[in-house]
Amino acid sequence: MSIWEYANPKKFMQTSAGLLPFVWGVTVVCLVVGLIWGFFFTPDDFRQGSTVKIIYLHVPSAMMAINAWVMMLVTSLIWLIRRHHVSALAAKAAAPVGLTFTMIALVTGAFWGQPMWGTWWAWDPRLTSFLILTLFYLGYIALWEAIENPDTAADLTAVLCLVGSVFALLSRYAVLFWNQGLHQGASLSLDKEENVADVFWFPLLVCIAGFVLLFVALVLMRTRTEIRARRLQALLARERLA
Amino acid sequence: MMPDLGKYAFAVLASYGASLALLAAVVGLTVWQGKRVKARLRDVEARQGRDDG
Numbered sequence: 001m002s003i004w005e006y007a008n009p010k011k012f013m014q015t016s017a018g019l020l021p022f023v024w025g026v027t028v029v030c031l032v033v034g035l036i037w038g039f040f041f042t043p044d045d046f047r048q049g050s051t052v053k054i055i056y057l058h059v060p061s062a063m064m065a066i067n068a069w070v071m072m073l074v075t076s077l078i079w080l081i082r083r084h085h086v087s088a089l090a091a092k093a094a095a096p097v098g099l100t101f102t103m104i105a106l107v108t109g110a111f112w113g114q115p116m117w118g119t120w121w122a123w124d125p126r127l128t129s130f131l132i133l134t135l136f137y138l139g140y141i142a143l144w145e146a147i148e149n150p151d152t153a154a155d156l157t158a159v160l161c162l163v164g165s166v167f168a169l170l171s172r173y174a175v176l177f178w179n180q181g182l183h184q185g186a187s188l189s190l191d192k193e194e195n196v197a198d199v200f201w202f203p204l205l206v207c208i209a210g211f212v213l214l215f216v217a218l219v220l221m222r223t224r225t226e227i228r229a230r231r232l233q234a235l236l237a238r239e240r241l242a
Numbered sequence: 243m244m245p246d247l248g249k250y251a252f253a254v255l256a257s258y259g260a261s262l263a264l265l266a267a268v269v270g271l272t273v274w275q276g277k278r279v280k281a282r283l284r285d286v287e288a289r290q291g292r293d294d295g
Binding site for chain 2: 050096235
């Protein structure tokens with residue numbers, strides 16, 4: 001069996017229909033457990049006080065905002081190279097979800113930044129590259145809507161996705177390139193000395209799992225809708241020709 | 243049961259409120275669009291099935 005079998009819309013619909021109830025179930029469990037654990041059962045940080053509770057939303061959403069764009073990059077490349085329609089539709093389906101995660105990261109970052117940095121916003125390298133990534137998400141969604149021919153739309157949005165990947169990577173690694181920003185380095189590290197304390201780390205891991213699964217569930221659902229919409233367009237076109 | 247958030251209560255509660263609202267919006271939009279397209283497709287398939295048959 002090859003992975004390319006899932007590029008067949010029928011196979012994708014069958015497989016995703018079986019997967020979705022399980023993915024949704026684990027998503028809800030992870031999000032409910034992770035957020036309740038983080039909000040109600042973790043202590044305040046000695047420096048940041050109760051604002052540390054924002055980490056359970058800010059870090060997973062920021063991670064997924066970038067990872068969603070990486071997923072769109074991979075599926076766009078598959079479209080450009082192999083011309084599998086399902087991969088182009090999966091990229092289209094992921095964009096509003098990625099935009100939502102980006103907005104959550106920006107909003108929670110502002111609410112966290114105001115009491116800690118004394119400002120809602122700073123033209124810091126990571127924040128600025130994240131804002132540009134948001135604009136790329138908006139541009140990507142607008143471009144899909146603006147072009148009538150779906151294959152042309154898939155081609156042009158795939159190229160836009162390639163360009164936007166620079167900012168997705170910048171928003172991840174900006175703190176390593178520039179030292180003058182307000183934003184601290186990565187909260188998560190394989191080095192135990194640098195990683196957040198275990199008491200925050202374990203609920204954060206559960207929240208990250210919840211956000212990843214929520215992304216998978218939403219993208220599967222939205223891709224199914226896009227496949228149905230494509231079939232609907234084809235049937236309506238056939239009706240007009242008849 | 244509610245933890246004491248101290249002077250940062252607004253920042254924490256606003257973060258949770260805004261995030262949950264955005265998540266609910268994207269889930270709601272996804273479900274609504276899915277149902278709408280599915281229903282339209284079913285109607286068109288049924289109509290064309292009748293016309294063909």
